[in-house]
Amino acid sequence: MPHSASTRRPTTLAIWLIIAGVVGWWAAFSLTMEKFHLLENPGSKAACDFSVLVQCGENLNSPQGSVFGFPNPIIGLGAWIAPIVVGVALLAGAKFANWFWWLFELGMLFAIGFVIWLIGQSIFVIHTLCPWCMVTWSVVIPTFYAVTLYILRSGLLPATTSIRRAARALTPWIVLMTILSYALIALLAQLELGVFF
Template sequence: MNTTETLPDDDITVLPQTRSWVLRPTSFGIFLIVASVVGFLASFALAVEKYEKLEDPNAVLSCDLNPFFSCGSVMEYAESQLFGFPNQLLGIGAFIFPLLLGVLLLAGAKIPRWVMVGLNIGLALGTVLVMFLFYVSIYEIGVGCPWCMVVWTVTIPMFVAVTAHNALAGNFGVTIAKNPIARVLSKENVAIFVLWMLVIAACIVVQFWNFFSTLI
């Protein structure tokens, strides 16, 4: 009985024990769909409230929870429009692509390598952007944006999962696909993005301890 599985596109033999969930079209496709829909809805909600704020600067938005967590307060800063238009419009457009790929995976379509690498590059840029906005929001502005946090919470796991998929599937080349360290890190993708999000959560709790201490 053959104990290996060959991926046709890549000429790379993948051992059964490395068959992470990110290599299974159904689970990976569902993940991309769910994460994309959540990110899209959060971005759309932000866009709606941004225009509400423009119409009425004194409007109290649904995400204005308290002085520590308020989308409206963050929207008043230049960083909310890094490219000359509201940042949330980037999310509305950006989450469409992984959503489409998730649907295609569920439909059994074969996604070309260059498309998956392109998705990875886009998510890498998106992750850099959300980490920059996380730093500015929490440490410089001093106010957390609830809907922004939802976007962070889906963008980072998507980046980690797609990177793991591309590494294990051979989309980054044979060398990375067969590298023991890359394979181990890729297989532990869930642990990596959970740890990443826990670090972000810990930073938020420490920075806003005056608020969280009142909840204890």
């Protein structure tokens, strides 16, 4: 039986999903347009190429920029619609079946896993920081925390009472968890790339 929290409308989560979805979609759209520009103008620079260290071009033209055979931003153009739709539906009072939340969480697990891999590739292999990519990272991380903790504390995923209790206790700390995640990325970038010097 789902925890009673699942019967209450998660307004804060819904609003965040809409905001994150819009920001993430815009980042994906901007990167897609930059990719079109680079394809149409070989040898040119992307508008987000600010320096050797901070740029989009290297990332977009690298093998990591087209992992599945097409530019990664196209994934974002499709995937970021889901949080927007879910957020709007939640605000409208929609209630989703458990299996829907399981699929949504699988999507979030893919997103965070893919982002972690891309962060590692960007810092340690390509040696650049892509501005629009970082925007994407900045919304995927807190969205993953928010969705995962909501699902766990609400009993929408099979979890013990202690896990649900821990998820409820961690929920107020999502902002801090996000900041610490950003700090870790910044530390790795500094150690590998010397970002601040």
